[in-house]
Amino acid sequence: MQRFSLDSGPGNVPEQVPAPDEFIVSFEADFVACVAKKARVEAGAALARAQERSLRIHAPVAGVVTDIGPGRICMARAQDADDAADEAKAPQTASETKQALDALQGAALAEALGTLGVDAFALTLPAKAVVVNALNPEPGMVWVGSALNHCADTVRAGLRALQRLSPAQTWYFVTAHEAGGLFEDESLSRYAVVRPKPAYPASMDALAVKAATGKELPEGVLAVGLHDVFNIGAVALTGTPLTETIFDVAGKTCRAAIGTPAAHILEHCGLQPQDGDIVALNGLFRGRALSDLRHGIGKADISLAVVRAGTYPPVSDAPCVGCGRCIDVCPARLSPDMISRCAEFGLFEKCRKSYYVEACMECGLCGFVCVARRPMLQYMRLAKQESASLEVRS
Amino acid sequence: MKSGNPETGGMVPCLLIGESAPHIHCGRTIRGLMLDIIIAMLPSAVLAIVYWGVDALRVMALAVAVAVLAEAACCRLMGRKSSIDDLNAVVVGLLVAFMLPAGVAWWAVVVGVGLSICLGKMVFGGIGANPVPAALVGYAAISVCWGIHVDPDTVQLATSWSDPLTKLKFFGAAGIEKFGYADLLFGRQIGGLGSANVGMILLGGLYLVARRTVRWQIPLAFLLGTAVVSGLFYMAAPETYAPPLFHLLTGGVMFAAFFIATDYACSPSRTAAMFLYGVLGGALVVLIRVYGMHVDGTAFAVLLASLVVPYCVLLRPKPFGVK
Numbered sequence: 099m100q101r102f103s104l105d106s107g108p109g110n111v112p113e114q115v116p117a118p119d120e121f122i123v124s125f126e127a128d129f130v131a132c133v134a135k136k137a138r139v140e141a142g143a144a145l146a147r148a149q150e151r152s153l154r155i156h157a158p159v160a161g162v163v164t165d166i167g168p169g170r171i172c173m174a175r176a177q178d179a180d181d182a183a184d185e186a187k188a189p190q191t192a193s194e195t196k197q198a199l200d201a202l203q204g205a206a207l208a209e210a211l212g213t214l215g216v217d218a219f220a221l222t223l224p225a226k227a228v229v230v231n232a233l234n235p236e237p238g239m240v241w242v243g244s245a246l247n248h249c250a251d252t253v254r255a256g257l258r259a260l261q262r263l264s265p266a267q268t269w270y271f272v273t274a275h276e277a278g279g280l281f282e283d284e285s286l287s288r289y290a291v292v293r294p295k296p297a298y299p300a301s302m303d304a305l306a307v308k309a310a311t312g313k314e315l316p317e318g319v320l321a322v323g324l325h326d327v328f329n330i331g332a333v334a335l336t337g338t339p340l341t342e343t344i345f346d347v348a349g350k351t352c353r354a355a356i357g358t359p360a361a362h363i364l365e366h367c368g369l370q371p372q373d374g375d376i377v378a379l380n381g382l383f384r385g386r387a388l389s390d391l392r393h394g395i396g397k398a399d400i401s402l403a404v405v406r407a408g409t410y411p412p413v414s415d416a417p418c419v420g421c422g423r424c425i426d427v428c429p430a431r432l433s434p435d436m437i438s439r440c441a442e443f444g445l446f447e448k449c450r451k452s453y454y455v456e457a458c459m460e461c462g463l464c465g466f467v468c469v470a471r472r473p474m475l476q477y478m479r480l481a482k483q484e485s486a487s488l489e490v491r492s
Numbered sequence: 493m494k495s496g497n498p499e500t501g502g503m504v505p506c507l508l509i510g511e512s513a514p515h516i517h518c519g520r521t522i523r524g525l526m527l528d529i530i531i532a533m534l535p536s537a538v539l540a541i542v543y544w545g546v547d548a549l550r551v552m553a554l555a556v557a558v559a560v561l562a563e564a565a566c567c568r569l570m571g572r573k574s575s576i577d578d579l580n581a582v583v584v585g586l587l588v589a590f591m592l593p594a595g596v597a598w599w600a601v602v603v604g605v606g607l608s609i610c611l612g613k614m615v616f617g618g619i620g621a622n623p624v625p626a627a628l629v630g631y632a633a634i635s636v637c638w639g640i641h642v643d644p645d646t647v648q649l650a651t652s653w654s655d656p657l658t659k660l661k662f663f664g665a666a667g668i669e670k671f672g673y674a675d676l677l678f679g680r681q682i683g684g685l686g687s688a689n690v691g692m693i694l695l696g697g698l699y700l701v702a703r704r705t706v707r708w709q710i711p712l713a714f715l716l717g718t719a720v721v722s723g724l725f726y727m728a729a730p731e732t733y734a735p736p737l738f739h740l741l742t743g744g745v746m747f748a749a750f751f752i753a754t755d756y757a758c759s760p761s762r763t764a765a766m767f768l769y770g771v772l773g774g775a776l777v778v779l780i781r782v783y784g785m786h787v788d789g790t791a792f793a794v795l796l797a798s799l800v801v802p803y804c805v806l807l808r809p810k811p812f813g814v815k
Contacts, residue, residue, distance in 0.1 A: 304812065315813030373507045378515045389510045407509070410517040419522055419620035422707075422761025430812035433805075435761075457811035462514035469522050470620070476512040 102237045102298035105274040109243030112344055112353045115366050117159055117175060121357030122394030124170045125155050131171060137163050138176070142339045145171050151219060152212035155397075156339035158355035170394070173357070196337030203262045211259075214333045215340035215397065218263055218326075226318035227268035228260065229310045230289070230327055233301035234274070236381040239401055241344055244351035245328050246275050249344070253324070256331025257286050263330075264320065270310035298383070299429045299461035325400055346401040354395055360402055361391035374407030383462035384475070416470040424464035424474060430457045434464035438477035441484075450485035458482055522619070526579035528705040529751070532696030533586055536689040539679055544594035548685045551601055552589040558605040559585025566614035580619045584608055587627035587751060590686030591744060591791065593644040600641050604630035624798040625755040628791050635791070643787075644682040655682045656742045657787045660734050668734055676741035683788070687747035690740075697750025706754040709766040714749035715740060717774020725782060733782070743788030745777055752791075758798045765804040773797035 129146040132154075133139055139161060144154040157173065165172040195214070202210055208218045221228075234242040245253055257280075261269070271277060271289040274296030281289055294300050294309035303321035308314055325344070333340050344353050347367045354363055360377060364370065371377050377388040380400050395402070424434035437455050440448045449455040458478045465474035540548040563581040567574045575581075588605045608630030613622050622629075635642045644655050656676065659667035675681065679689035687693060700706045718739050725733040739745060744752075753759060753773050760766050773793050780789020 371506050371508060374509055375506070376509045376511055376515050378513070381513070382516045383514045385513055385515070387508065387510045387512075387515060389508060391508070403515075405515050410515075410519065411521050413511055416522070417618060417620045420757040420759075420761075421525070422756070425761045431809045432811050433808065454811040454814050457813055459812070465512075465514045466516060467518050467520075469520050469525055471517065471521065473512045475514060 104234045104237060104239075104296040104298055104301055106234050106240035106243040108247045108275075109240045109245075110351050111248045112241075112244050112351045115352050115354035115358060115363050117355055118358050118362040119175050120164070120359065121158055121161070121173050121175065121355065122170055122359055122392055123155060123158070123173065123357035124394055124396050127169065129153075129155065129169075131166050133163050133166075133171070135163055135166055139163060139173065142341060144339075145173075148212075151217075152209045153217055153219075154213055154215055154339070155356075156215050156341050158341040158357050192337040194337070196334070199259070199334055199337060204265070207259065207263055211330060211333060214338070216326075216329050216333050218259075218330055221260065221263040221320065221322060221326075222265075223320065224318070225264055225266045225320040227270065227311065227316075227320070228264050228266040229270045229272060229303075229307045229319060229321045230257065230260070230324060231301065231303055231306040231321050232271055232273040232275070232277070232324040232327075233294075233296060233306065235301050235323070235400060236383050237298045238349060238382065238403075239346045240349055241346040241351040241400065242273070242324055243275055245324060245344060246273070246277060246280060249328070250280055252328055252331040252335055253280060254283055254286060254331065255335040256327035256329070257289065259330045259334040260322065260327060261285075261288065266320065272306040272310055299459065299463060302429060302459040302461055304459050305429060325398065329397055340397055343395060343397050343399060345395065345399055346403075348403055356397050357394035359391065360388055360393045360395065363395060363402055364391070364404065369404045371404050372407065376405040378403045378405060383466065384460060411471050413473050414471050416472060418472060419470050421469055423467040423469065427463040427467050429461060429463070430459055432458060434458075434474055434478060437481050438464075438472060438474055441477040441481035446481055446484040446488055449481040450488065455481045455485055522578045522580065525705050526583050528700060528703050529583050530579065530586065532700045532705075533590065533686065533751070535695050536590065536679075536686045536692035537586070539689045539692050540594065540685045543679065543689075544685060547594040550598075551592055551594055551596060551685060552586060554598060554601045555589035555592075555605045556582050556585040558602050559588075559609050562606050562609040563614065566610060567618075570614070572618075575618055578619065580613075581609060584613065584626050586686075587625075588630050590747060590751075591627070591631045591684040592642060593647045593682065594685040595647040595649070597641055597647075600634050600638060604634040604642075606630065607633045620757045622755070622757045624758055624795050625752050627755075628752060628795050632791055632795060644684070645787075648682045651682060653680055653682050655787065656738070657683075657781065660738075660742075660781075661787050665731055665734060668738060671738070673737060673741060676738070681742065683742070684744055684747065687744040690742075690746045693746045693750065697746065700750060700754075706750065707761075707766060709763055710754050710759055710770045711749040713767040713770025714753050714774040715745070717771035718745050718749075718777050719774070720771075721775040721778040725778065739778060739781070743777075743781075744790035745774075748773070748777075748790045748794050753794050753797070755798075758801055760801055760804045760807075762805070762808055765801075765807045768807065769797055769801055769804045772800065 125146050128149050131146045132144050139157040141160045143157045145157050147154045159175050161173045161175045163173050205222050208222045211218045269289045272292045277291050292310045307319050378385045418435050437449050437453045462475045468474050559581040560576050563576050585605050608626050612626030612629030616622050640646050645658050656671045677691040701708045719736040722739040723736040726735050760769050776793035777790050
């Protein structure tokens with residue numbers, strides 16, 4: 099098999115993770131809770147809303163709010179809220195909402211999607227072309243194959259809504275999979291399917307855009323991940339608020355209600371973390387290590403993985419030996435060795451002016467190959483952030 | 493961090509590692525690379541012991557011991573955690589030993605290796621920070637200061653073999669007629685105890701290239717540089733100058749191409765820069781051999797080529813999307 103292959107084949111039918119007893123629904127900093135502690139909420143009721151936008155986040159099941167903390171609301175599932183009750187989310191209203199959504203366009207559609215829990219505001223910005231990035235984000239992930247093959251209706255609904263959201267004229271669909279069947283639908287004939295060599299880091303947005311347009315960082319081109327399209331499609335297809343997400347757990351595609359704790363999902367998949375393990379959220383190359391298994395899965399989360407203790411040499415603050423492996427693998431043709439050394443000593447101005455750190459795509463390959471096991475991606479992110487803030491100040 | 497909640501998740505609380513991404517790794521470490529280099533040096537080391545007996549073993553063992561002790565002492569003086577377990581000191585010690593003749597005096601080994609570790613490596617901050625290959629610093633110092641004690645011609649007396657480069661230097665092309673290429677390839681020449689076993693060095697070098705421990709571009713460019721420049725001389729006056737293959741199979745050329753010029757810290761990493769650096773080093777070897785006072789100019793050629801590496805690395809492509 100090809101190294102870092104992003105082609106996961108057809109994938110499995112997404113496996114439903116049963117609802118847990120406790121949900122932890124996380125949201126961004128600009129959200130305010132719209133429920134009180136101990137309040138009883140129905141499934142699909144708004145739990146919190148954004149202050150400036152119409153964006154909301156909804157209760158995945160009927161239950162009682164047990165705690166409201168910074169950035170998260172905990173709720174306990176009501177004992178009487180069985181699956182049948184969840185299904186009966188007022189089908190009448192849902193189909194009306196669905197019809198209303200079908201008629202909307204542009205900013206109005208983004209507003210409406212926001213009230214149903216999908217953040218689509220960025221997609222309405224002026225753009226000449228839209229590139230849908232339908233490559234598995236990282237090697238080992240399979241959910242893209244599952245979504246394209248087993249949830250084609252949802253993806254189609256998302257792609258259709260995307261055409262109404264964005265003012266773009268040109269449409270690309272970048273994938274590693276046989277996507278022919280997806281576009282038999284006449285309404286999607288404007289999408290041009292692009293199939294680059296499916297090896298990481300081809301799934302970086304910047305590289306997907308290059309594969310589609312042939313240009314590096316062209317202006318007026320918007321990249322949209324398939325996960326976002328899928329979420330839009332889920333809402334557009336049902337007319338109900340977004341309370342479920344699709345993601346990857348150790349090479350298996352699962353569906354779970356938003357707010358399902360990582361502990362519950364891992365237990366369902368038979369992956370009990372032990373002392374010293376790493377639980378990586380959203381990818382082994384780029385994701386973050388969870389410190390708390392009570393992290394509720396969010397609507398943008400795409401994967402959970404467990405790395406057993408002792409599998410890889412531990413990260414250290416060793417100096418760079420200059421072996422140049424990071425230079426070989428860098429898709430942005432940068433010198434991560436020099437950038438990380440400059441970042442190490444706080445020379446952020448140099449990172450920007452001499453080494454163009456802002457071109458870094460944060461794929462994490464430099465850290466993957468570093469023989470000194472330096473935290474390369476962390477240095478790159480630090481250098482990017484610090485040099486960007488230097489630029490703002492100057 | 494206590495994690496997990498037996499009441500809610502039903503999981504046993506456990507301590508998770510909060511590490512920065514990426515959470516996976518290719519598995520290659522500095523220690524692994526150094527082990528590869530040591531493995532690549534083994535064939536030549538064994539042949540050296542076959543040819544020179546316990547003398548060769550003595551030099552290699554002493555060099556490694558001094559290197560490790562010197563590095564441990566430097567780390568202690570610098571108030572740092574000892575870095576000897578990355579095996580780089582062992583490699584530097586062996587590299588110096590490979591360039592010395594088997595009959596070299598013990599104190600020359602101690603001084604050479606000590607200088608390589610202290611002045612070649614640790615004074616700049618340890619592995620990765622040296623501006624020139626660490627092993628060359630000590631070797632160059634002792635061969636300049638006490639040349640007669642390091643010169644294979646004066647040290648390696650109890651043998652019928654001779655140094656082809658000395659013959660070339662003082663007797664011209666006529667002096668090298670008795671050397672067959674097979675003799676040179678199997679190391680039946682005097683020179684560095686390890687570096688003269690050209691065939692075994694090539695074998696080890698190819699192993700390093702196959703394992704991607706070193707890049708193929710630098711050795712290839714280095715050998716090309718030597719071959720092309722010596723070929724030009726040979727074409728101009730075959731009665732005065734040696735053929736290119738003679739230059740490739742004598743002295744430290746093969747050894748430098750695979751083991752010295754590929755030093756990670758002071759060699760470039762991009763193709764164009766690697767070729768420029770390699771060709772420059774290889775060409776300098778021949779120029780020093782033809783015009784210089786040294787019989788084998790390899791060590792100094794690599795030292796000089798290392799000094800232009802900061803300029804070589806300016807040969808780099810524009811980053812992604814930068815106009």
